[in-house]
Amino acid sequence: MRYEPVIGLEVHAQLLTESKLFCGCSTQFGREPNANACPVCAGFPGVLPVLNKKVVEFAIKAGLATHCQIAHWSILARKNYFYPDLPKGYQISQYELPICADGYVDVDLDGVSKRVRLTRIHMEEDAGKNIHEAHGDSSLVDLNRAGVPLLEIVSEPDMGSSAQAGAYLRTLRAMLQYLGICDGNMEEGSFRCDANVSVRPQGTSALGTKIEIKNLNSFKAVERAIEFEIERQSDTLTDGGKLHQETRLWDEHREETRSMRSKESAHDYRYFPDPDLLPLVIDEQWIDAVRASLPELPAARKSRFISAYGLSAYDADLLTSRKDVADYFESALKIHANPKALSNWIVGDLFRVLKDKKLDEQLSIVTWPVSATHLAELVQLIDQEKISGKIAKTVFETILDSGKSPQAIVSEKGLEQVSDSSSIEAAIDQVLAANGKQVEQYKSGNEKVYGFLVGQIMKATRGKANPHKLNEILRGKLKSGE
Numbered sequence: 001m002r003y004e005p006v007i008g009l010e011v012h013a014q015l016l017t018e019s020k021l022f023c024g025c026s027t028q029f030g031r032e033p034n035a036n037a038c039p040v041c042a043g044f045p046g047v048l049p050v051l052n053k054k055v056v057e058f059a060i061k062a063g064l065a066t067h068c069q070i071a072h073w074s075i076l077a078r079k080n081y082f083y084p085d086l087p088k089g090y091q092i093s094q095y096e097l098p099i100c101a102d103g104y105v106d107v108d109l110d111g112v113s114k115r116v117r118l119t120r121i122h123m124e125e126d127a128g129k130n131i132h133e134a135h136g137d138s139s140l141v142d143l144n145r146a147g148v149p150l151l152e153i154v155s156e157p158d159m160g161s162s163a164q165a166g167a168y169l170r171t172l173r174a175m176l177q178y179l180g181i182c183d184g185n186m187e188e189g190s191f192r193c194d195a196n197v198s199v200r201p202q203g204t205s206a207l208g209t210k211i212e213i214k215n216l217n218s219f220k221a222v223e224r225a226i227e228f229e230i231e232r233q234s235d236t237l238t239d240g241g242k243l244h245q246e247t248r249l250w251d252e253h254r255e256e257t258r259s260m261r262s263k264e265s266a267h268d269y270r271y272f273p274d275p276d277l278l279p280l281v282i283d284e285q286w287i288d289a290v291r292a293s294l295p296e297l298p299a300a301r302k303s304r305f306i307s308a309y310g311l312s313a314y315d316a317d318l319l320t321s322r323k324d325v326a327d328y329f330e331s332a333l334k335i336h337a338n339p340k341a342l343s344n345w346i347v348g349d350l351f352r353v354l355k356d357k358k359l360d361e362q363l364s365i366v367t368w369p370v371s372a373t374h375l376a377e378l379v380q381l382i383d384q385e386k387i388s389g390k391i392a393k394t395v396f397e398t399i400l401d402s403g404k405s406p407q408a409i410v411s412e413k414g415l416e417q418v419s420d421s422s423s424i425e426a427a428i429d430q431v432l433a434a435n436g437k438q439v440e441q442y443k444s445g446n447e448k449v450y451g452f453l454v455g456q457i458m459k460a461t462r463g464k465a466n467p468h469k470l471n472e473i474l475r476g477k478l479k480s481g482e
């Protein structure tokens with residue numbers, strides 16, 4: 001019996017608001033413990049929550065971008081459980097009547113489009129943090145994160161492989177970043193994902209027993225954990241075992257999931273509408289206003305990159321999958337309008353460097369090792385035939401090391417391309433004279449030696465000869481039999 005996987009993802013996106021969901025406390029990351037706390041988010045008795053309007057606006061944005069229905073009437077609910085980082089004893093979330101429902105995200109994977117339906121998007125507050133290390137027998141509680149606004153984005157079980165799950169997550173993250181509502185940083189936890197995985201006999205349609213995986217801190221972790229689970233579940237069933245619904249934790253180091261607890265169900269939380277908060281009423285006008293404010297989203301930007309700049313779908317996809325990368329590309333383009341060359345440098349050389357330095361997922365574009373201005377200047381020097389493509393690679397490496405401008409590097413190291421005919425001719429004459437045998441071979445029909453001769457001439461000019469000029473003169477000389 002062969003098994004096929006079924007995957008549904010629950011994403012928690014931390015919103016880029018200045019203040020928390022129900023109080024005026026700052027959401028600033030990395031402050032001293034409990035610097036961002038007040039009686040409301042610390043759960044003192046008698047306080048009242050006030051809903052942050054910006055959060056509602058951000059939720060509408062996310063809902064519209066993902067083709068959801070926006071509810072004109074939705075409810076904030078208490079989800080009751082006890083944990084030291086949750087001082088109220090309940091989390092304010094949404095249960096029945098979430099703000100957004102029934103949407104979808106179209107995901108492109110290797111040129112094939114796959115639609116992943118969204119069950120719902122709802123608003124909720126984050127919990128604080130328990131700190132267990134460094135204090136002997138006691139644990140400490142930091143409430144800076146308590147009450148920070150989150151969107152929970154729940155997909156239908158529509159994905160059939162870890163690659164699809166990864167592509168969906170990347171697409172969703174890009175959308176939130178484009179909307180400017182979440183920074184999408186998985187390592188810092190501002191974009192978190194729980195993966196639900198089940199398997200079923202190939203070709204059947206009933207859903208199998210679902211396992212929820214937590215503690216996934218990177219795209220790689222999500223993909224690996226899903227793969228591990230698919231195999232573990234298939235093996236268990238093949239061996240005649242049974243699966244029961246549970247929550248498992250991904251162990252990054254051992255590369256395996258292990259059981260954390262059997263899954264609680266919704267009724268364990270005793271959800272009920274929060275009596276301190278009125279139903280949230282959103283009129284059509286507000287929705288229209290938010291719709292009118294939506295920026296260009298990744299899919300639209302990708303099509304524009306293809307149609308306006310003549311890029312391949314593959315390159316356009318790579319460039320637009322992160323907003324900061326797309327912005328970088330377009331600001332370089334403003335300085336020097338050669339989209340194809342710029343795209344090649346970014347997708348090729350720059351991405352390789354970022355990968356080597358393990359900077360690709362986290363680094364903000366501001367601290368990229370090559371600025372958009374410098375990259376544009378570099379391509380400009382090539383297009384103006386001031387340096388060859390080959391020399392440009394050297395210049396690029398030097399920018400990485402020194403941060404200097406391409407022009408400065410070219411001047412300092414004397415890398416300007418030689419275009420004046422007489423000095424190129426001198427180098428050619430010298431090489432032809434020293435390689436009489438190869439010249440004879442060429443003349444008797446061995447075309448391959450041509451490349452060898454060009455190589456020798458380039459070497460003689462330290463790579464600086466203008467290739468057009470070089471070819472023109474060399475062909476002329478070989479033809480005329482000089």
Ligand code: ADP
Binds near residue numbers: 154197209
């Ligand atoms: P729960 O009640 O445990 O929260 P839900 O039905 O609300 O479960 O689903 C939570 C997530 O799990 C959703 O993303 C959903 O798509 C996914 N899911 C539900 N059933 C399955 C299944 N059998 N296999 C894989 N994913 C599933």
Ligand code: ZN
Binds near residue numbers: 024037040041042
């Ligand atoms: Zn507060």
Ligand code: MG
């Ligand atoms: Mg659920």
